[in-house]
Amino acid sequence: MSATTEYLLHLADNAVVLGQRNAEWCGHGPAIEEDIALANVSLDLIGQARLLYQQAAERIGNGATEDQLAYFRDVPDFRNYTLLELPHHSALVGYAKSNMDYGTTIVRNFLYSALMVLVWDALQKSPDADLAAIAAKSLKEARYHLHHAADWVVKFGDGTEESHARAQAALDHLFPYTEEFWTPSAIEDAAIASGAVTDVRTLRAAWDAIVADTLAEATLKRPEVRGYVPEGKHGRHSEHLSYLLGEMQVLARAHPGATW
């Protein structure tokens, strides 16, 4: 498998895992308008994952399909960032009132979409025409995801005492996981060397600026990071991914080839 194909899988896994995670709010959102908004975000992400898996499947050949890539690979095969598979609460703080904390959901979407507006913007100029086309479509969606998440980060951070505390707790919990963005894997290095893919490290200053602007408006404090680098994109995941995949894949595995 070429480095670019493996990179397509990394992008696809990111999108499908966060899409699946956010979809857990479907029918349980804090308000019906927000329930629909987040379901839209999920559907955008799953749509991106489909395009990327289709493209990867075509390049892998040998009868590979988007469904097989999404539903019949196991945890160590997934190359998503660890950040995206974590549950909707931070385990180590007492602010989350249930295992579904919307502050955690929003902060994660903010940190990830701030990265993806930059990644898609860079990739739409890729000499790989298929990747460039997917990037151009996904960029518009990511811009809205960032807009939506950043608005809520500000509302929570600059809101009530409790919403501020919960947003800060979510940020403190999730921020260290963003270190994974800036530490390229061997696959990324090879894909960058091929010229098809942007070196994500060149986007860091722009990401820092987006984060700094929003956190300042939200009166939230950027947490310190202390050297921990997650390794989800290397296939070394937290325990949470297996539960997520279990739920996502069960139907396709129980009834292979089912259609409706």
Next chain:
Amino acid sequence: MSIELKDWPLWEVFVRSKQGLEHKHCGSLHASDAAHALEAARDVYTRRQEGVSIWVVESKKITASNPDDKGELFDPAADKIYRHPTFYEIPEEVGHM
């Protein structure tokens, strides 16, 4: 300062479709402020490419006619057929109007 969820005011949403010249009322929703209402309207009412422009207005800012006054307000127009422009001969060349 955010407004608590239970206190989000109601907003009326008007959407202009691609072909449409005017914004049409399409529903209402709850949101904490105008910008938030626009975003929620985008997500709730334009998911299937219904629109290219959105207006929102807080429902309480709308002054509505009283349904009890329906008789005196609207019924008198019922027998004034001469107010309809149906008594003109339209020349062939004008075509469909």
